[in-house]
Amino acid sequence: MSDFIRANLPYLLAGISVGGQYALIAIGYTMVYGILRLINFAHGDIFTVAAFVMVYMNATMPLYISLPLTAAVTVALGFAVERVAYKPLRTAPRMSIMISAIGVSYLLQNLMWYITGGLAKQYPTIPWISSSVTIYTATTKMVTLVTPVLTLLLVILLVQLINHTKIGMAMRAVSKDFETSKLMGIRINQVISVTFIIGSFLAAVGSMLYFSNYTAVTPVSGAMPGLKAFVAAVFGGIGSIPGAVIGAFIIGICENIIKALGLTTFSDAFTFALLIIILIFKPSGLFGEAIYEKV
Amino acid sequence: MAEHVLELKHITMQFGGVVAVDDLSMHIDQGEIVALIGPNGAGKTTAFNCVTGVYTPTSGQVLYHGRLIVSNRPEGRMKTLYAGSQKDHPAEVVVNTPDRITKLGLARTFQNIRLFKTQTVFENVLIATHLHRTSNLLTATLRLNWREEREMREEVLNLLEVVGLKDARDELATSLPYGKQRRLEIARALATRPKLLLLDEPAAGMNPQETDSLALFIKQIKDRFALTVFLIEHHMDLVMDISDRIYVIDFGRLIAHGAPHEVQDDPDVINAYLGVDEE
Amino acid sequence: MKKTRITLIVLFTLCALALIIFSLSVKDSLPGLLDRMDAEQTATQDDKMLKARDRVLESIREGDRSKILRNLERYTSGWADRLDLNGEIGLELFFFRNGPSLTALGLFLLAAAVAMALSVLDRKGRFRKAAPPLMLIAAVYTGVYILENVVGSDSMLMTVLEKGAIFALIAVSMNLLNGFTGLFSLGQAGFMLIGAYTYAIFTIETGTRPQVYQYYAGGLVQFTLPALVSIGLAGLAAAFFAFLIGLPVLRLKSDYLAIATLGFAEIIRAVFQYDGLGPITNGSNLLRKFATYDTVLFPFVIAGVCIALIALIINSTYGRSFKAIRDDEIAAEAMGINLFRHKQMAFVISSFFAGIGGALLAMYQTTVQAAAFTSAMTYEILLIVVIGGMGSVTGSVIASFLFVAASEWWLRFLDNEQMIGSFQVPLLRSGFRMVVFSVVIMAVVLFYRKGIMGDRELSIKRLTSRLSLRKGGLKNG
Incomplete structure (x- = not known):
């Protein structure tokens, strides 16, 4: 028994940790979808950009400045993307906004490639969370333990914000009925901006945690976690925050179990197989609601 | 009874x-x-x-x-x-x-008019004849169904004449005045026979x-x-x-x-x- | 009016016949021509010159046309001062050099004359409507053939044309789904991958398989199919996968199709690189040494036929139903259109042609690797569709050529550092081209949402009427 635990505990810990990181990205996807019915294809790239911002910031300034500044720059980027690429299309068909999101993703990827020259950049080590700890014979980085705690803390804060503040109430109203809440005098643009700001901030935190596990970043290294977080959001029922968090943890843990079984090649494919399976059996996801269309 | x-x-x-x-x-x-x-x-x-x-x-x-x-x-x-x-x-x-x-x-119309927005008056009605087709994808693609297609078009023209929209046949459906859009919806429903x-x-x-x-x-x-x-x-x-x-x-x-x-x-x-x- | 037409027809026919007869007649006349251009036999006195001439003669015996042309060029330009290259001989030489192009031009003129004659005879006017676009297409193909013979198939222009034609097919196939049926699918790269691999796997020659599949004991497939059959199979394989994915997903809201197809494309990419499938897919290694084409006309013809088929589908009763679904699903269903069946049809057809596009892309690249078929590839095709106009076949075709030309050719200079005098132009370095390119695309998406064509088709009639309108409009103020 203890052998079994000893062999598998590292995978389980890694799963929970990665799951937390996915959750932080997935919330961004799910909140934007809840409010704009938009699959924000650029969100994964914002996550990657956050990593590069961190790399370049850290080269010139101390950590206690570069960490908050990275978060601030990422938030500014998320805000700007919404204002420039999505806001002008608010009355356009929904497909146009999604295409615009794809265009932004394409632009950000090419921009990152241009700035880095396509080369991998070394990700800075953040003291303390990069240090090693040993729990019950399993040696791991501190970040593995910090991630789930920090994730849950942030999620609780977010839920409080949504349930108990005025802007949170506005967000709930807009996600229920866009048109009516506009008529009720809710400032739609403000709500949408706040949504993007929260999403980008969480993506920035997720990025810092995620890349602490790796030594280097490339322009494409954020694509896979971005996609998986997206799958997690769909799995949990897109539009639902608890759904996204639970979906992300399930995917993170399953992925590492598969790695433990020695099927590493399939850990990516598995995520998408899971997606197809959930779409077949419960298309609205674990916590999503079916919607009647008015005729 | x-x-x-x-x-x-x-x-x-x-x-x-x-x-x-x-x-x-x-x-x-x-x-x-x-x-x-x-x-x-x-x-x-x-x-x-x-x-x-x-x-x-x-x-x-x-x-x-x-x-x-x-x-x-x-x-x-x-x-x-x-x-x-x-x-x-x-x-x-x-x-x-x-x-x-x-x-x-059983054919129906809608309370809040639902016409095919990018299509002309004629095409709107023509689409409703699709369910009576005898062609399949291959014959329709290679235009082996031209005789049926011609009959469909004639039928649609007749219908448009009955509802009084024959002159507007090539106009965009949504450019019609409201009353005529209603009539067009009825014509479209009638095309399903x-x-x-x-x-x-x-x-x-x-x-x-x-x-x-x-x-x-x-x-x-x-x-x-x-x-x-x-x-x-x-x-x-x-x-x-x-x-x-x-x-x-x-x-x-x-x-x-x-x-x-x-x-x-x-x-x-x-x-x-x-x-x-x-x- | 009629008189000028008949004169034109006669003129065209005469020109055509002259071109064809003359270019065919000089086909085998080169040895005699060599004698005539060197009337005094100066070559016999100069060893080097003699050698050059013999090289031409030898390559004639070998029958390799490009080699003949190369050696002939060397001979005539090297000893131009001693050879008589003027007048009749020069003309004959020109005709020999451009024989195939001129024959093609002659055939085209002949076809044009026949078409004009038919439209004069045609009372009902049915033919007169179809003739101009058909002639335009024929002109494009003749033009491509002549260009290939003149500038050579390795030139940048030809590369752009080849890749443009292939992307045109893929873009049109995606437009059928996204633009005409209103289904947002992002799996194009996945279906292209299936097509490319299916094609490559079946056309690698049996003898070279051990070399290609060096890590997998020569691979599992030990037979070779003809290229055209394999292209068909490539389409069918892609269509089959589309059928399977469509079964659950097409019953759902259309957002889920985007998610599922995107996911599918990623799965398929991972699966094809899986070591366990190595005997078939060669794992993460390249597939190479499969059959390719040797003339630009091949992808042009295949893509052209496929695009024509898609256009025919779009204008058939099925295509009308697709458009009805795009405009209003609920109304379409109320008119007796089975939503699932028709969406499935559009999805399977689109994937079929994407598979064929993938096969052509494999032929163009001469090697295939699963890792290259990323979602960025799908995004590029989607952006082509948007630039051309959602719901316009001709728009997609035009945008494909523009897109390929811009990214491969016209904007290349942005990737190289440049000096103007001692001033280094800022920003220019590797990768800048794609940044500029994506900014342009974003501008189109945001400010020019309808793209080049909107949902209209390019029509000669509209084009000419617009031109004449502009002239008239200026006069009237």
Whole structure:
């Protein structure tokens, strides 16, 4: 028994940790979808950009400045993307906004490639969370333990914000009925901006945690976690925050179990197989609601 | 007794806890014009949607020429949530999608006009002939169906002539004035060669003159195409003018039915429309 | 009016016949021509010159046309001062050099004359309507053939044309789904991958298989199919996968199709690189040494035929139903259109042609690797569709050529550092081209949402009427 635990505990810990990181990205996807019915294809790239911002910031300034500044720059980027690429299309068909999101993703990827020259950049080590700890014979980085705690803390804060503040109430109203809440005098643009700001901030935190596990970043290294977080959001029922968090943890843990079984090649494919399976059996996801269309 | 063209048996439609249609039973006979009326939010369109397959009723049955086309009973979550007044539910479950119901010979129009926006008047009607095609993808692609295609186009032209839109055939459907868009919707429904025509508030948004000509128009096409007509309407003038029989519902429940003059004087109907005096 | 037409027809026919007869007649006349251009036999006195001439003669015996042309060029330009290259001989030489192009031009003129004659005879006017676009297409193909013979198939222009034609097919296939049926699918790269691999696997020659599948003992498939059959199979394989994915997903709201197809494309990419499938897919290694084409006309013809088929589908009763679904699903269903069946049809057809596009892309690249078929590839095709106009076949075709030309050719200079005098132009370095390119695309998406064509088609009639309108409009103020 203890052998079994000893062999598998590292995978389980890694799963929970990665799951937390996915959750932080997935919330961004799910909140934007809840409010704009938009699959924000650029969100994964914002996550990657956050990593590069961190790399370049850290080269010139101390950590206690570069960490908050990275978060601030990422938030500014998320805000700007919404204002420039999505806001002008608010009355356009929904497909146009999604295409615009794809265009932004394409632009950000090419921009990152241009700035880095396509080369991998070394990700800075953040003291303390990069240090090693040993729990019950399993040696791991501190970040593995910090991630789930920090994730849950942030999620609780977010839920409080949504349930108990005025802007949170506005967000709930807009996600229920866009048109009516506009008529009720809710400032739609403000709500949408706040949504993007929260999403980008969480993506920035997720990025810092995620890349602490790796030594280097490339322009494409954020694509896979971005996609998986997206799958997690769909799995949990897109539009639902608890759904996204639970979906992300399930995917993170399953992925590492598969790695433990020695099927590493399939850990990516598995995520998408899971997606197809959930779409077949419960298309609205674990916590999503079916919607009647008015005729 | 000849069988009814359309018969609704104990239809109940419930969304979550809201009972939109409650135990509605009615029937329509060959060659009749029957109207379903009621105040706003009475559940008229929902009843309509249960017949045309857009919604599956929570409980109840719809028969078309004696053939069961829709039948359902509360299942799953609805078993415990069910709040309708009907107690014994049909045993069978028959679910049909709107396209299959249209193929059986029931064609409909929409309350909030739903034309194919990017298509011309002619194309809008032409699309509705698609369900009678005998071609398959291959023969249609290689134009081996040219004879059928030509017949379809002629049929559509005839229809446009009947509804008086032949001159506007190449205009964009949405560029037509409102009244003509309504007519176009009816022409499109007729192109499916229906036996029963379901009109969802055909006079909505029309002025009195337009309404009058619409009444005439409905009678005309009814005779010309040997139709039975089932309509939902708010416009009392129109309903009283053309209907053979009228059903009145309020809060999803049938409160009266009969010939126009009978319904007109029914106290329940007057209450439903004008409100009950609490004293 | 009629008189000028008949004169034109006669003129065209005469020109065509002259071109064809003359270019065919000089086909085998080169040895005699060599004698005539060197009337005094100066070559016999100069060893080097003699050698050059013999090289030409030898390559004639070998029958390799490009080699003949190369050696001939060397001979005539090297000893131009001693050879008589003027007048009749020069003309004959020109005709020999450009023989195939001139024959093609002659055939085209002949076809044009026949078409004009038919439209004069045609009373009903049915043919007159179809003739101009058909002639335009014929002109494009003749033009491509002549260009290939003149500038050579390795030039940048030809590369752009090849890749443009292939992307045109893929873009049109995606437009069928996204633009005409209103289904947002992002699996194009996945279906192209299936097509490319299916094609490559079946056309590698049996003899070279051990070399290609060096890590997998020569691979599992030990037979070779003809190229055209394999292209068909490539389409069918992609269509089959589309059928399977469509079964659950097409019953759902259309957002889920985007998600599921995107996911599918990623799965398929991972699966094809899986070591366990190595005997078939060669794992994460390249597939190479499969059959390719040797003339630009091949992808042009295949893509052209496929695009024509898609256009025919779009204008058939099925295509009308697709457009109805795009405009209003609920109304379409109420008109008796089975939503699932028709969506499935559009999805399977689109994937079929994407598979064929993938096969052509494999032929163009001469090697295939699963890792290259990323979602960025799908995005590029989607952006082509948007630039051309959602719901316009000709728009997609035009945008494909523009897109390929811009990214491969016209904007290349942005990737190189440049000096103007001693001033280094800022920003220019590797990768800048794609940044500029994506900014341009974003501008189109945001400010020019309808793209080049909107949902209209390019029509000669509209084009000419617009031109004449502009002229007239200026006069009237």
